[in-house]
Amino acid sequence: MSKQWLEWAKRIQALSQSGLAFSKDIYDIERYEELREISIEIMREHTELEMDKIRGLFTNETGYQTPKVDVRGVVFKNNQILMVRENIDDKWALPGGFCDIGLSPSENVMKEIKEESGFDVLPIRLIALMDKNKHPHPPEAYHYYKIFILCEIIGGKPTLGIETNSINFFSEHNLPQLSTNRNTESQIKTLFGFLRNPQKETILD
Structure with a gap:
């Protein structure tokens, strides 16, 4: 779970970004800029990131701050789940990534699965929408x-993508080392519940 200092830093950053987006008063703008600097200092105090790196993360966007969206494809075959090994950390994840502007969630997941695994899929249903903080x-x-x-495989064949170096299917009780930035063991095990019970209600948390 996220640490309290991180929640404070993110909240201050979000408020300052929104204030900078809508404020017209020069003094208010100065105050919001100072709040943003405070959020950067909090991050610097508790991490090993360079100040310029943090400032880049916290100042490269404008407008009202909203959560970012990540989409993951859940593909079962022979009671196993499709996963790809990411180049960035050499660990395993469900195929997916950030949602691109101009594409629907279904279009995004089809694109990500094709690019990362080589399979053509048909999206079947939304099974979970999760808040990463929880x-x-x-x-x-x-x-x-x-x-x-x-999703259901309708074509294609295992093909490595630019961001992946291995493709495989895994059983619920024989999972590989996971890329926990992208998916956790508890999430994967929860997803297997939809394999056992296709009528299981969508998870919203």
């Missing part, structure tokens, strides 16, 4: 929502 992911500078969409 699951045991490592702390993040931003607030994320994670969309999990059940």
